Amino acid sequence: xxxxxxxxxxxxxxxxxxxxQVTLDLAAEVGYAGLSIEAIARRAExxxxxxxxxxxxKAALLLDALQRAWATDLDHRDTGDLRADLxxxxxxxxxxxTEPPIGPVxxxxxxxxxxxxxxxxxxxxxxxxxxxxxxxxxxxxxxxxGELRADVDLTFAAEVLCGALYYRHLLTPRPVDEVAIDGLxxxxxxxxxxxxxxxxxxxxxx
Amino acid sequence: xxxxxxxxxxxxxxxxxxxxQVTLDLAAEVGYAGLSIEAIARRAExxxxxxxxxxxxKAALLLDALQRAWATDLDHRDTGDLRADLxxxxxxxxxxxTEPPIGPVxxxxxxxxxxxxxxxxxxxxxxxxxxxxxxxxxxxxxxxxGELRADVDLTFAAEVLCGALYYRHLLTPRPVDEVAIDGLxxxxxxxxxxxxxxxxxxxxxx
DNA sequence: CCGTGATCAGCACGTATCGTGCCGTTCGGG
DNA sequence: CCCGAACGGCACGATACGTGCTGATCACGG
Numbered sequence: 003x004x005x006x007x008x009x010x011x012x013x014x015x016x017x018x019x020x021x022x023q024v025t026l027d028l029a030a031e032v033g034y035a036g037l038s039i040e041a042i043a044r045r046a047e048x049x050x051x052x053x054x055x056x057x058x059x060k061a062a063l064l065l066d067a068l069q070r071a072w073a074t075d076l077d078h079r080d081t082g083d084l085r086a087d088l089x090x091x092x093x094x095x096x097x098x099x100t101e102p103p104i105g106p107v108x109x110x111x112x113x114x115x116x117x118x119x120x121x122x123x124x125x126x127x128x129x130x131x132x133x134x135x136x137x138x139x140x141x142x143x144x145x146x147x148g149e150l151r152a153d154v155d156l157t158f159a160a161e162v163l164c165g166a167l168y169y170r171h172l173l174t175p176r177p178v179d180e181v182a183i184d185g186l187x188x189x190x191x192x193x194x195x196x197x198x199x200x201x202x203x204x205x206x207x208x
Numbered sequence: 209x210x211x212x213x214x215x216x217x218x219x220x221x222x223x224x225x226x227x228x229q230v231t232l233d234l235a236a237e238v239g240y241a242g243l244s245i246e247a248i249a250r251r252a253e254x255x256x257x258x259x260x261x262x263x264x265x266k267a268a269l270l271l272d273a274l275q276r277a278w279a280t281d282l283d284h285r286d287t288g289d290l291r292a293d294l295x296x297x298x299x300x301x302x303x304x305x306t307e308p309p310i311g312p313v314x315x316x317x318x319x320x321x322x323x324x325x326x327x328x329x330x331x332x333x334x335x336x337x338x339x340x341x342x343x344x345x346x347x348x349x350x351x352x353x354g355e356l357r358a359d360v361d362l363t364f365a366a367e368v369l370c371g372a373l374y375y376r377h378l379l380t381p382r383p384v385d386e387v388a389i390d391g392l393x394x395x396x397x398x399x400x401x402x403x404x405x406x407x408x409x410x411x412x413x414x
Numbered sequence: 415c416c417g418t419g420a421t422c423a424g425c426a427c428g429t430a431t432c433g434t435g436c437c438g439t440t441c442g443g444g
Numbered sequence: 445c446c447c448g449a450a451c452g453g454c455a456c457g458a459t460a461c462g463t464g465c466t467g468a469t470c471a472c473g474g
Contacts, residue, residue: 014450041431169370
């Protein structure tokens with residue numbers, strides 16, 4: 003009596019993709035708590051070796067899974083209205099971070115990163131820095147368009163914008179909602195907006 | 209043959225204090241990775257019950273341990289110079305967060321908080337919110353002294369100041385050094401400083 | 415001075431995950 | 445067609461979790 007015709011055993015890159023998807027599914031269903039390598043292997047009907055062969059660390063696996071879910075999140079529009087663009091950008095990022103599958107996987111990566119400096123560096127390099135850079139590009143365009151003061155380097159400003167939102171999302175019970183984003187943009191525009199401002203370069207230099 | 213005169217078995221609050229201290233010591237020596245309840249009980253030469261009787265959760269224990277190490281950190285001066293005061297305050301907080309024992313315990317709490325919403329809320333309520341509030345009080349005094357614009361609510365600004373620093377410390381490989389703090393204060397003063405500014409209330413109100 | 419009850423240390427248990435080793439099977443390229 | 449790489453399944457020792465149980469130890473009231 004032949005077993006049910008077992009699906010052909012997949013290999014290589016296909017397996018890798020499947021494992022990442024299982025990780026995301028599992029994260030969406032049971033949350034960060036259930037994200038063990040054992041559970042992922044069980045769920046994928048796969049030997050643990052098949053996982054360990056591909057990722058040396060749970061952090062590495064989670065980072066790749068996060069990237070898989072991340073892809074859609076970086077095509078932000080440029081309508082010419084800086085404030086509106088940033089607002090939409092931050093709102094969408096907030097939704098992405100809140101909902102599965104990105105939400106749970108993100109929290110798992112944050113947790114891993116606390117005990118693993120290498121994972122922390124990778125997390126920043128591959129994701130947070132990407133967000134900062136994307137934001138910096140947008141505000142730099144605005145600066146060139148005259149919407150922002152021309153006498154400041156906006157690199158740090160971009161970090162503060164992102165950091166304030168990540169702080170609120172990850173470390174406070176407060177929601178990253180329109181109110182929060184508008185407040186943040188108020189602060190940003192008050193500091194760097196160019197319209198009708200009496201600029202005092204010495205107020206920034208030191 | 210009598211054993212070495214075993215030290216009298218301590219109880220109650222004294223034991224509690226000792227356990228918190230062991231947690232901090234262990235965190236300083238082996239870092240977050242070694243902070244299991246088993247390891248703490250072993251190190252304290254204590255049965256695991258003695259730990260579980262006091263704290264229902266590892267998160268609860270870590271939060272209390274953090275508070276024990278935290279105490280010294282909240283007496284910030286008010287010299288009348290807002291910018292200098294904030295600078296010193298943030299520099300000291302940065303040092304505290306970087307060095308043992310607060311550093312490792314803090315990271316442990318952050319990690320726990322990612323899988324436990326209750327721990328996350330408590331973390332914010334007992335520590336992060338305290339920092340925000342302390343900062344808010346200082347900038348509000350400055351506002352009343354005329355150093356800052358009178359037409360804005362600084363609550364959110366205080367959160368952004370703290371959030372930017374915590375973001376950098378916890379989620380990036382960048383150091384929270386003088387350069388970062390000065391950059392942040394530049395932004396803050398540019399947004400809310402009152403000196404020689406042509407204020408435009410409508411730029412903030414919406 | 416003695417007794418009683420709470421607290422304690424030590425040990426054990428069952429469950430879970432980790433990372434690794436081994437075995438026999440299955441797949442795919444040469 | 446055949447060989448080696450990839451695979452699923454199982455087992456292992458180690459560690460941590462949270463919870464029992466036992467008998468010793470301490471604090472307090474009588």
